[in-house]
Amino acid sequence: MSQKPSIPKGTRDFTPVEASRRNYIFDTIRNVFKEFGYAPIETPAMENLSTLLGKYGEEGDRLLFKILNSGNSFIPLAGKIPDDPSLIDSNALSLMVSDKGLRYDLTVPFARFVVQNQNELTFPFKRYQIQPVWRADRPQKGRYREFYQCDADVIGSESLFNELEMVQLIDAVFKCLDLRVLIRINNRKVLAGIAGIMGYPDRLIDITVAMDKFDKTGLEGVREELLQKDITPEGLARLEPLLLFKGVNTSKISFLRKLFEDNNSKIGLQGMEELDWLFKRIEETGVEQAVELDLTLARGLDYYTGAIFEVKALDYAIGSICGGGRYDDLTGVFGLKNMSGVGISFGAERIYDVLLCLDKFPENILDAPQIIFFNMGDKEAVTALGYIKQFRMAGISCELYPQAVKLKKQFDYATRRGTSRVVIIGAKEMEAGEVTTKNLITGEQKTMEGKRFLRMFGGVV
Amino acid sequence: MSQKPSIPKGTRDFTPVEASRRNYIFDTIRNVFKEFGYAPIETPAMENLSTLLGKYGEEGDRLLFKILNSGNSFIPLAGKIPDDPSLIDSNALSLMVSDKGLRYDLTVPFARFVVQNQNELTFPFKRYQIQPVWRADRPQKGRYREFYQCDADVIGSESLFNELEMVQLIDAVFKCLDLRVLIRINNRKVLAGIAGIMGYPDRLIDITVAMDKFDKTGLEGVREELLQKDITPEGLARLEPLLLFKGVNTSKISFLRKLFEDNNSKIGLQGMEELDWLFKRIEETGVEQAVELDLTLARGLDYYTGAIFEVKALDYAIGSICGGGRYDDLTGVFGLKNMSGVGISFGAERIYDVLLCLDKFPENILDAPQIIFFNMGDKEAVTALGYIKQFRMAGISCELYPQAVKLKKQFDYATRRGTSRVVIIGAKEMEAGEVTTKNLITGEQKTMEGKRFLRMFGGVV
Numbered sequence: 032m033s034q035k036p037s038i039p040k041g042t043r044d045f046t047p048v049e050a051s052r053r054n055y056i057f058d059t060i061r062n063v064f065k066e067f068g069y070a071p072i073e074t075p076a077m078e079n080l081s082t083l084l085g086k087y088g089e090e091g092d093r094l095l096f097k098i099l100n101s102g103n104s105f106i107p108l109a110g111k112i113p114d115d116p117s118l119i120d121s122n123a124l125s126l127m128v129s130d131k132g133l134r135y136d137l138t139v140p141f142a143r144f145v146v147q148n149q150n151e152l153t154f155p156f157k158r159y160q161i162q163p164v165w166r167a168d169r170p171q172k173g174r175y176r177e178f179y180q181c182d183a184d185v186i187g188s189e190s191l192f193n194e195l196e197m198v199q200l201i202d203a204v205f206k207c208l209d210l211r212v213l214i215r216i217n218n219r220k221v222l223a224g225i226a227g228i229m230g231y232p233d234r235l236i237d238i239t240v241a242m243d244k245f246d247k248t249g250l251e252g253v254r255e256e257l258l259q260k261d262i263t264p265e266g267l268a269r270l271e272p273l274l275l276f277k278g279v280n281t282s283k284i285s286f287l288r289k290l291f292e293d294n295n296s297k298i299g300l301q302g303m304e305e306l307d308w309l310f311k312r313i314e315e316t317g318v319e320q321a322v323e324l325d326l327t328l329a330r331g332l333d334y335y336t337g338a339i340f341e342v343k344a345l346d347y348a349i350g351s352i353c354g355g356g357r358y359d360d361l362t363g364v365f366g367l368k369n370m371s372g373v374g375i376s377f378g379a380e381r382i383y384d385v386l387l388c389l390d391k392f393p394e395n396i397l398d399a400p401q402i403i404f405f406n407m408g409d410k411e412a413v414t415a416l417g418y419i420k421q422f423r424m425a426g427i428s429c430e431l432y433p434q435a436v437k438l439k440k441q442f443d444y445a446t447r448r449g450t451s452r453v454v455i456i457g458a459k460e461m462e463a464g465e466v467t468t469k470n471l472i473t474g475e476q477k478t479m480e481g482k483r484f485l486r487m488f489g490g491v492v
Numbered sequence: 493m494s495q496k497p498s499i500p501k502g503t504r505d506f507t508p509v510e511a512s513r514r515n516y517i518f519d520t521i522r523n524v525f526k527e528f529g530y531a532p533i534e535t536p537a538m539e540n541l542s543t544l545l546g547k548y549g550e551e552g553d554r555l556l557f558k559i560l561n562s563g564n565s566f567i568p569l570a571g572k573i574p575d576d577p578s579l580i581d582s583n584a585l586s587l588m589v590s591d592k593g594l595r596y597d598l599t600v601p602f603a604r605f606v607v608q609n610q611n612e613l614t615f616p617f618k619r620y621q622i623q624p625v626w627r628a629d630r631p632q633k634g635r636y637r638e639f640y641q642c643d644a645d646v647i648g649s650e651s652l653f654n655e656l657e658m659v660q661l662i663d664a665v666f667k668c669l670d671l672r673v674l675i676r677i678n679n680r681k682v683l684a685g686i687a688g689i690m691g692y693p694d695r696l697i698d699i700t701v702a703m704d705k706f707d708k709t710g711l712e713g714v715r716e717e718l719l720q721k722d723i724t725p726e727g728l729a730r731l732e733p734l735l736l737f738k739g740v741n742t743s744k745i746s747f748l749r750k751l752f753e754d755n756n757s758k759i760g761l762q763g764m765e766e767l768d769w770l771f772k773r774i775e776e777t778g779v780e781q782a783v784e785l786d787l788t789l790a791r792g793l794d795y796y797t798g799a800i801f802e803v804k805a806l807d808y809a810i811g812s813i814c815g816g817g818r819y820d821d822l823t824g825v826f827g828l829k830n831m832s833g834v835g836i837s838f839g840a841e842r843i844y845d846v847l848l849c850l851d852k853f854p855e856n857i858l859d860a861p862q863i864i865f866f867n868m869g870d871k872e873a874v875t876a877l878g879y880i881k882q883f884r885m886a887g888i889s890c891e892l893y894p895q896a897v898k899l900k901k902q903f904d905y906a907t908r909r910g911t912s913r914v915v916i917i918g919a920k921e922m923e924a925g926e927v928t929t930k931n932l933i934t935g936e937q938k939t940m941e942g943k944r945f946l947r948m949f950g951g952v953v
Contacts, residue, residue, distance in 0.1 A: 035826075035827065036543065036604040036607045036608045036826040036827070037540060037543075037608070038535075038536055038538075038539065038540065038543075038604075038608070039536065039538050039539070039540055039591075039592050042536035042537075042538055043536060044533070044534070044535050044536070044605050044608065044609060045532075045533060045534040045535075046533060046609055046612050046613070047531035047532060047533060047619070050531075050532040050533050050534050051531070051532060053534070054532060065859055065889055066884045066887065066888070066889045066890075067884070067889070067891060068861035068864075068889055068890065068891030068909075070508035070511075070512070070858065070859070071506075071508060071511040071512060071515060072505070072506060072507060072508060072511050073505070073506040073511050073514070074499075074505050074506075075499055075500065075503035075504060075505070075638050076503075076537065076594075076624065076626070076638060077499075077500050077503055077557075077626075077637075077638065078499065078500070079498060079499065079500055082497065082498075082499075093562075094562075096538075096559050096560070096562070097559070097560040098557050098558070098559055098560070098594075099557070099558040099559070099560060099586055099589075099590055101554075101555075101557070101628035102582070103580070103582045104582050104586065105573070105580050105581075105582040105585045105586065106577045106580055106582065108569070108573050108580070108585075109573065109574065109575055109576065109577040109580055110573070110574075110575040111573070112566070112569050112570065112571070112572070112573040113570065113571075114570055114571040115570065116567045116570040119564070119566050119567055119569070119570055120566075121563070121564045121565050121566040121567070124566045124569075125560050125565065125566065128560075129560055130500075131500050133537075133559075143497040143499075144505050146497045147497045147498070147499070147505065148505060148507055151507050152507070153905060153908040153909055155894055155895075155905075157891070158508070163537065165537070165538075167562035176538075177536050177537060177538065185894065188894045188895060189895075190867075190894035190895040192867070192873060192892060192894045192895070193894050195877075196892075196894075199877075203884070312870075312874060315874045316874060316877045316878070316881070317881075365496075365497040366496065366497070397531065398526055398531070400529035403529075406651075406653070409773075412653060413773060413776045413777060416656075416660075416777045417777070420777070420778075423527045423528070423664070426527065427527070428526055428527045428528070428529055429527075429529065430528060430529030430618070431653060431657075433616055433646065433649045433651035433653045433654050433657075434649060434650075434651040434653070444614060444616075447614040448529075448614055
């Protein structure tokens with residue numbers, strides 16, 4: 032009769048230790064967001080498919096989890112299904128029985144939210160949102176079908192100070208998490224300028240997708256990919272010096288300025304000026320993490336229009352752990368024009384892996400109860416509960432072992448829970464108004480007056 | 493081209509004020525759970541349908557949100573759909589294209605979790621879980637298709653101290669939320685004893701469902717419903733004195749003891765002894781909220797076997813805002829026997845409504861930034877960012893207005909954000925190393941030395 036329990040592939044249970052570690056990450060990020068003046072919002076897990084479809088490219092549409100309509104949802108399929116399986120178009124049929132999907136990221140729901148709730152919001156609107164998203168991707172190591180995103184965005188302001196703020200947010204979060212990172216910065220307008228100089232102003236995506244791989248495949252790989260995509264050797268020749276240019280951020284900017292001036296690239300110059308502004312302010316305000324202008328940084332999402340950011344851990348090899356950028360028309364598709372914004376997203380799952388491998392989680396992360404009272408029988412336990420109440424009033428976590436079983440079993444439980452202090456109130460102690468307390472780490476054991484015990488360990492006397 | 497944005501019916505967006513209020517409820521409950529020694533777990537939003545189906549009754553199966561399999565999910569339907577819509581069995585078809593569903597509550601996933609992760613857990617296992625659940629119910633006022641549950645359970649212990657702990661948890665949570673409540677308690681064994689005395693030991697569910705309505709329909713309603721269900725007038729005559737019995741908790745227990753002794757009801761006596769134990773301990777440990785033994789309390793879910801709890805707000809009329817009970821075999825269906833447990837679930841949405849209507853949310857719930865610095869131009873703003881950094885290091889939330897627009901616009905923004913203090917650093921102030929700060933509530937404005945300002949308002953000097 033019994034079922035062997037399992038969960039859908041690509042999803043996970045989190046045990047107390049894992050959940051506590053995740054809460055530590057979420058709490059740290061949330062506190063930084065709050066300190067910077069961001070306000071929380073939440074959106075439903077389910078969005079209408081009309082909101083989601085067409086926003087993430089063809090690949091994204093395919094990776095949406097669709098939810099079956101409830102009730103007699105299959106009626107529209109009457110007479111519509113061919114007998115030949117090879118003629119079945121699952122995608123088309125799914126839209127006849129489903130009009131909702133699980134959110135794929137937090138950005139599109141945020142754009143929808145801003146438009147729908149615009150009359151209740153104060154612009155520039157600074158929001159943070161920490162919620163799970165779902166993707167029907169092929170599960171593999173480090174890639175899950177349910178995972179959390181931690182996003183902060185300012186919308187309704189073109190000010191470059193908001194781009195500076197994203198860098199400062201990144202700086203502050205990773206400082207709090209005690210991680211050393213490299214913040215890579217680029218600007219889509221600079222990339223557009225480069226594509227123009229190469230002679231392909233309309234091939235920005237192809238070019239940036241190839242450039243983005245420079246890290247992994249080197250110049251040879253980029254060259255090969257672009258030639259395959261019919262970029263001429265002359266175009267390539269104009270790209271190569273940029274990819275190979277070495278130097279500090281300021282010399283990269285000088286190099287770009289000359290390049291765009293020589294080629295009279297208006298968009299390139301604008302992007303370069305924005306980068307120049309941003310790097311000057313970063314210098315002046317003293318960002319502690321390493322910051323690099325990286326001309327090969329492209330980022331995949333089409334909606335970025337200005338600054339783009341990506342963050343890598345310096346002491347552990349893993350993909351980017353945070354990314355974001357400026358977008359000029361995120362809400363346009365929902366009917367609200369001229370809403371420039373900038374945002375970043377922290378990847379909690381990868382940050383988890385980095386913290387774990389570098390042993391950067393705080394010790395006692397499990398929030399083990401600070402004191403466990405042994406159960407020596409009903410009367411004694413009721414006395415213990417009196418103490419427990421006074422400790423809890425002082426915000427000290429403690430608990431009573433629920434059964435009056437052998438002491439060894441209670442000691443084992445306390446040890447496994449990670450508590451350092453246990454308290455025994457037997458008949459003798461109860462009569463004398465005393466308690467016996469043992470430190471499980473040092474082994475030290477003492478019997479003392481109850482009030483003294485409360486006072487010593489922070490209870491309300 | 494633009495879409496009018498909307499969200500699925502029965503779901504909600506939460507604006508900053510609403511999200512902050514909800515976080516206040518979740519944080520309060522979470523802190524009490526932690527103080528009591530409960531540890532967090534999380535489970536995925538999606539469970540296999542095999543885990544969910546058959547656990548919530550026929551109605552529950554119908555209310556599950558099912559997720560379409562990804563890929564060529566409709567192939568199994570080839571040749572299976574009749575042309576006549578009236579012959580379509582949507583329920584059967586849905587199971588051919590879906591093997592996952594959104595969780596319906598947190599209890600079944602918890603049972604599945606305990607069995608699947610049993611080797612990593614310390615028993616008795618005390619867990620809390622605060623996550624959303626989904627039900628494809630007809631949306632109506634106060635009933636949503638996505639809502640949060642806040643659950644705490646102890647599993648792996650039969651001790652009645654855990655039932656006492658549930659009462660103490662309820663007591664502590666509502667004390668923290670500053671709400672007066674009535675905690676109603678009953679015991680399923682007592683109800684079984686009563687059904688036995690009525691002559692229908694196997695009709696417990698029918699009888700308790702009818703009894704549960706005593707509150708609303710009175711004796712006449714209960715009588716009518718039970719007669720319709722073929723309970724004899726003789727059976728009814730044995731129930732009525734119980735329903736009508738008035739008195740304090742101890743006299744109810746004496747009444748029950750005599751009744752079960754006279755009728756030689758073993759199960760009834762056992763339930764009565766458990767209630768007697770529980771009410772004595774409640775008395776001894778001094779629970780502050782009102783606690784009542786209510787023989788008409790039944791609760792719907794079949795899996796309860798011992799104590800059952802339900803909580804009502806005393807100062808606002810709304811359904812139960814918390815409920816729970818003892819279960820003896822929650823994990824049996826997943827292959828782990830003899831795991832008695834007890835748990836409660838707080839209904840965050842209703843608690844929200846009660847707090848709102850009774851005006852019990854703390855003031856400044858929005859966490860408005862404590863200080864907003866005006867933007868007087870790039871150079872001045874960089875100086876402001878120096879102060880901002882030092883305030884944030886001290887945990888004080890503050891922000892820079894992103895653009896150097898007219899002061900009136902910046903004042904308006906600060907007011908709408910709910911900040912009480914703004915700071916102006918113009919060219920003059922910058923040169924003198926001073927700041928001008930204005931309290932938006934009193935209107936008081938002062939110019940002072942920068943260091944003094946930091947010291948006065950809690951920044952790191």
